[in-house]
Amino acid sequence: MSGERILPMPDADSKPFWQGCQEHELHFQQCAACGEVRWPPSILCPGCHSRETRWIKASGQGVVYTFAVYHQAFHPAFKGRVPYVVAVVRLEEGPMLLTNIVGCPPEAVACDMPVRVVWDDLSEEYSLPQFRPLD
Numbered sequence: 001m002s003g004e005r006i007l008p009m010p011d012a013d014s015k016p017f018w019q020g021c022q023e024h025e026l027h028f029q030q031c032a033a034c035g036e037v038r039w040p041p042s043i044l045c046p047g048c049h050s051r052e053t054r055w056i057k058a059s060g061q062g063v064v065y066t067f068a069v070y071h072q073a074f075h076p077a078f079k080g081r082v083p084y085v086v087a088v089v090r091l092e093e094g095p096m097l098l099t100n101i102v103g104c105p106p107e108a109v110a111c112d113m114p115v116r117v118v119w120d121d122l123s124e125e126y127s128l129p130q131f132r133p134l135d
Helices: 015-022
Strands: 027-031 053-057 061-070 084-091 096-101 114-121 127-133
Touching (some): 015 127, 061 096
Antiparallel strands (some): 084 096
């Protein structure tokens, strides 16, 4: 298992998100009653408790909300990838997504840095959203 990538484990709620990722699109639930865009998906809107939901395509742009630079691999799948950046990105539509920042040195990452989605194709079924600086 050393070095193998960790694949997502979609459930009924997150399946539309992962299907969108397979097509290199970010999809999120939006409350049909109040308009709140949410992640993770759920049966109830956390804002108004409505069960009315639709899936929307997100722009794929946002800003780094917070981040950490990992200098040690805590799982064999990340051996050889250090240092790497784990970040929470606040998307333009509102939700926050735990992800990686790629395409720049770790020391260049900063809070409020504008970023856009890029894709790490793990297999034919799974693509992971990652983010790189918007420049």
